[in-house]
Structure formats: C-alpha cells, structure tokens
Amino acid sequence: MKMKKMLAVGLTCSLAAMLAAGCSEAGKTSGKSSDSGVAHLEFFSSKMENVSTMQKLVDKFNKQNTDVQVTLNSPADAGTVLKTRMTKDDLPDIIAYGGDNIYTELTEAGILLDLSDQEVLKTINDSYMQMVYDINGDKAEKAYGIPFASNASGIIYNVDLFQKAGVTIPETWDELIEVCEKLTAAGILPFELSFKDNWTILPSWNSLAPATQPEGFLEAKKEGTATFLGTHEEVLEKYSKLVNYAQTDFMGTSYDDGNRSFASGEAAMLINGVWTVPEIKKTNESINLDMFAYPATNDKSKNKVVSGIDVMLMVTNQCKNPEAAKRFVAFMLEPENSQLYINEQFAFSPVEGVVQKDASVAGLAKDIADGKVTDFVDHYYPNGYNLSSILSEFFLNKTNGMDENENIAAILKKCDEQYDILNTR
Numbered sequence: 001m002k003m004k005k006m007l008a009v010g011l012t013c014s015l016a017a018m019l020a021a022g023c024s025e026a027g028k029t030s031g032k033s034s035d036s037g038v039a040h041l042e043f044f045s046s047k048m049e050n051v052s053t054m055q056k057l058v059d060k061f062n063k064q065n066t067d068v069q070v071t072l073n074s075p076a077d078a079g080t081v082l083k084t085r086m087t088k089d090d091l092p093d094i095i096a097y098g099g100d101n102i103y104t105e106l107t108e109a110g111i112l113l114d115l116s117d118q119e120v121l122k123t124i125n126d127s128y129m130q131m132v133y134d135i136n137g138d139k140a141e142k143a144y145g146i147p148f149a150s151n152a153s154g155i156i157y158n159v160d161l162f163q164k165a166g167v168t169i170p171e172t173w174d175e176l177i178e179v180c181e182k183l184t185a186a187g188i189l190p191f192e193l194s195f196k197d198n199w200t201i202l203p204s205w206n207s208l209a210p211a212t213q214p215e216g217f218l219e220a221k222k223e224g225t226a227t228f229l230g231t232h233e234e235v236l237e238k239y240s241k242l243v244n245y246a247q248t249d250f251m252g253t254s255y256d257d258g259n260r261s262f263a264s265g266e267a268a269m270l271i272n273g274v275w276t277v278p279e280i281k282k283t284n285e286s287i288n289l290d291m292f293a294y295p296a297t298n299d300k301s302k303n304k305v306v307s308g309i310d311v312m313l314m315v316t317n318q319c320k321n322p323e324a325a326k327r328f329v330a331f332m333l334e335p336e337n338s339q340l341y342i343n344e345q346f347a348f349s350p351v352e353g354v355v356q357k358d359a360s361v362a363g364l365a366k367d368i369a370d371g372k373v374t375d376f377v378d379h380y381y382p383n384g385y386n387l388s389s390i391l392s393e394f395f396l397n398k399t400n401g402m403d404e405n406e407n408i409a410a411i412l413k414k415c416d417e418q419y420d421i422l423n424t425r
Contacts, residue, residue: 039321041070041328044092046078047311053344054096061331068324070094086111093319094328096148099131099309100379103145106314108137112144113315113322120330121146127371128350131309135379145312147350148332149341152291152307152364152373153203153273156280159288161188161268169363172298173238180245183268192267193243193250194258198392202378203271203306204242205391207294208235209377211302218380222423228415236408238296240398251392251399255279263287277360278346292363293372305367308376310347382422390414 045054051074058072073092075081079102085091091111097103106112115121121129121143128147136144162168165186170176180190194200212234220226243250247267256279262270263283270276271294280287293305313332315325331337338351348356348368356365367373378387394411398404 037067039068039324041068041094041319041321041325042092043070043072043094043096043328044078044082045072045074045096046082046098047096048074048076048078050074050311050341050345053341056344057332057337057340060337061328064331065324065327068321068328070328089318091316091318093316093321093325095314095316096311097145097314099135099145099147099312099375101135101381101383103312103314104135104137105383107135107144111316111318113317113319115143115146115315115326115329116141118143118146118326118330120333123333123335123351123353125350125352125369125371127373128309131375132312134375145314146329146333147309147311148313148338149309149311149345149347150307150350150368151273151275151310151347152305152361152368153206153271153376154291154293154305154364156262156270156272156276156289156291158262158265158268159290161265164188165268169292170295171300171303172295174298176295177241180242184245189247189267190245190269191242191247192253192258192262192270193246194253194255195251195392195395196253196257197255198388200255200258200272201391201395202388203273204239204294205235205387206306206376206378208238208296210306210374211296211299211304212238213377218377221419222380224420224423227412228419229409229412232412232415233408236394236411237404240394240404240408243395243398251395259283274346274348274361274364277358281360289360290363291361293367304372304374305364306376307348307364307368307373308379309350382419382424384422385419387415390418 043058045051051072054074055072058070062068062070082095086109124147128150129143132143132145132147133139133141136142161183165183165188167179167182170179183190209232214226214231217226217231247253258270259276259279260283261267263280274291277289280289293303295303297303313329315322315329319325333351335351335354338349338354341347342349342354342356346358355369381387390411394407397407
C-alpha cells in the first residue's frame with residue numbers, strides 16, 4: 001500500500017482532534033537530549049495487556065543506562081493512533097507491533113530503519129526471521145523489525161481423557177479422525193468449539209490452509225493470478241468433517257463458555273492458541289492439559305506448529321538517537337529479559353535458548369525450538385478482510401442443511417470477492 005493510501009485509512013477529523021493532545025504528549029521529548037546529556041526515547045507498544053511486563057523491562061533498562069530515558073506509551077487502538085501520528089509527522093522512536101499487515105505497511109511507507117547489521121540478529125531463530133522477510137513490503141531480506149515474542153496455535157487436549165480412551169497424539173489427518181472415533185466410542189466428546197465468537201473459527205483455517213494450498217498461493221493471490229475457489233476446497237471439506245465431532249450447539253457457544261466446558265472435562269480437545277490456556281485454568285487450575293501441532297495432512301513433514309510474531313521491535317527513521325534505540329532493542333532481546341517476558345505473558349521466544357517451560361504447552365515447545373513452524377496465514381491477507389465472518393456463514397449454512405458442495409463453492413467465491421475488494425496491490 002502506498003504511503004498516501006496508508007495514512008488515509010481510518011482517519012477522520014474528529015479522531016485526529018481527539019487524539020491530538022494525548023498522542024503527541026508521549027513524544028514531546030522523544031529523541032531529544034536534555035541539558036544533562038540524557039537521551040529521551042519513546043517506546044510505543046501496541047499491546048495493552050502486556051503493559052506491566054513492558055514497564056518492568058523499561059524500568060530495568062533505565063536503571064542500567066543512566067544516559068538514556070525510555071518512556072513506555074501503550075494506547076488503546078494502537079493502530080489508529082500510530083497512523084494518526086504519522087499524519088502529524090510525530091513518529092515514536094521505537095515501536096513494538098505484531099508481524100502482520102500493519103508491519104508490511106510500515107515497511108512500504110519507508111519509516112523504519114534497517115537493523116540487519118545488529119549483532120543480536122545472530123540469536124534469533126531463522127524461521128522467525130524468514131517470517132519477517134516474507135512480510136516485508138519489498139520482500140527484501142532486511143530486518144526492519146526484529147522478532148521479540150511469538151505465539152502459537154494448535155490443538156489443546158485433556159491428557160487424562162486421552163489416557164482414559166487409550167489414544168495417543170495424532171501426527172496425521174487420518175490419525176486425528178481415528179482419535180475422534182475412539183473418543184466417541186469411549187463416550188467422550190472429541191471437540192469443544194465456540195463459534196459464537198467467530199474469531200475462534202480462524203485457528204483451524206490457519207493450520208489447514210498453509211498445509212494444503214498450492215505453493216506460492218499467497219503472492220499469486222495478491223497479484224490477482226490465483227483464487228480461493230479451486231484451491232481451498234480441501235480446507236473446508238476437512239473443517240466441515242471435524243465439526244461433526246463437536247457439541248451440537250457449537251455455533252451458539254461463546255469463547256468463555258467453551259473454555260469453561262473444556263476445563264470441566266466435557267470434551268477432550270479444543271482448537272485455539274496458547275493464549276487460551278490461562279483462560280481454561282481460571283476455571284480448573286489443576287487440569288492436566290497439553291498441546292500438539294494440528295495434523296492438517298497425512299504428510300507429517302507439512303504438519304507444523306502455527307506460530308507467528310506477536311511482538312516485533314522496530315526503530316523509526318525519525319529517531320534522533322538511533323544508537324540508543326538500538327541499544328534498547330538489544331537489551332530487550334537479551335535471554336534474561338526475553339525469558340521474563342515469555343514467562344509473564346505465556347508466550348514463546350524467537351531468541352535461541354529461551355524456552356517456554358510451562359508443561360501445558362510442552363508439546364509445542366520442541367517443534368518451535370527446531371523451527372518446525374509456519375506463520376498465521378491470515379497475517380498475509382489484506383487489512384479489514386473479515387475471514388472469520390465468512391467462515392461463520394459457512395458453518396451456519398452447514399447447520400441449516402445446505403448442500404456441502406454448494407456451500408463450499410459459495411463461501412470460497414465470497415472469500416475471493418471480499419479479498420479482491422480490499423487488495424490494494
């Protein structure tokens with residue numbers, strides 16, 4: 001997306017006026033040095049839920065570096081705030097944002113410094129650096145951002161219920177279906193699904209699509225030479241089959257209710273991300289659970305953990321003290337500090353040797369450390385592309401008895417139509 005188009009997204013005069021005071025306050029002294037020679041840097045973070053951890057790290061850095069003063073700014077609706085500030089030519093010094101289309105737009109706007117020469121890059125898992133290159137606007141192997149934290153999705157399972165039914169972790173699609181059949185025969189519901197909150201429909205798509213779509217599909221789709229229709233039928237066929245092993249009211253079950261039901265032992269598996277584990281444990285702290293990679297195909301080599309960059313660290317070209325900013329980025333990526341973040345935020349780290357040790361996600365940890373990961377495919381779709389709503393329609397049609405082939409064709413056609421409307425490339 002071109003700079004002009006990007007800056008226009010979602011901006012209104014009223015919003016700009018509302019944010020004018022609050023947005024610029026944090027950056028007033030940004031990048032400047034006081035009479036005492038202290039460099040003041042603004043650290044703009046997009047995740048309000050990690051503020052306490054980020055502030056802890058900022059305080060630690062400031063204590064260790066008396067010549068630099070970093071101030072954390074973590075506003076609500078960070079994406080809109082950031083774009084508004086760009087129109088005012090008021091960029092923060094350091095940005096922490098996810099590895100998605102916002103990052104792609106920032107690289108296309110040319111506002112980020114290339115950090116490829118930073119020594120800390122040698123400590124970053126190659127798989128996550130490749131994700132950075134893949135979402136660079138120019139596809140160049142340049143580190144306009146450095147991965148700091150990652151998340152992952154897959155299948156959460158109740159270890160005790162698996163043992164009760166005498167089943168083991170499936171490594172292929174056919175084995176997954178076999179597990180579902182054995183669980184059913186043992187009187188155990190295989191899956192708890194919570195499609196009332198339609199964003200919970202996305203994790204399965206994010207596992208099935210990259211393992212089954214044609215090679216090069218994402219770039220071809222952006223260029224207008226590929227379609228979902230004719231390439232993604234297998235995704236919906238498999239997904240449709242899987243929901244047959246869920247509770248009857250999966251379309252009317254909310255995320256919170258689904259988590260509580262799973263925590264109470266009413267189903268053996270739940271498809272979602274690591275972020276769901278703490279929510280489950282709010283209901284049943286002692287539940288014996290773990291996670292495994294979604295076995296999307298019968299080719300084990302294609303069945304990878306879906307894991308994306310949840311937090312990426314960037315330095316903008318308006319920073320007047322880039323060396324101080326780079327020092328802060330390097331500090332954040334030190335193993336001790338990375339470990340603190342993933343422990344408190346229940347995340348994974350792209351830093352080699354920093355491991356998430358919680359037993360509830362042990363089944364994913366080795367694959368992630370070995371780089372057996374694939375990115376969230378919806379990170380590569382246009383901003384505003386409401387795939388969760390489209391897929392919700394697919395399952396509503398299914399529950400209403402629509403012919404499956406007609407349903408699949410209609411939904412994939414809608415996927416193409418809505419994608420093409422939003423595709424600016």
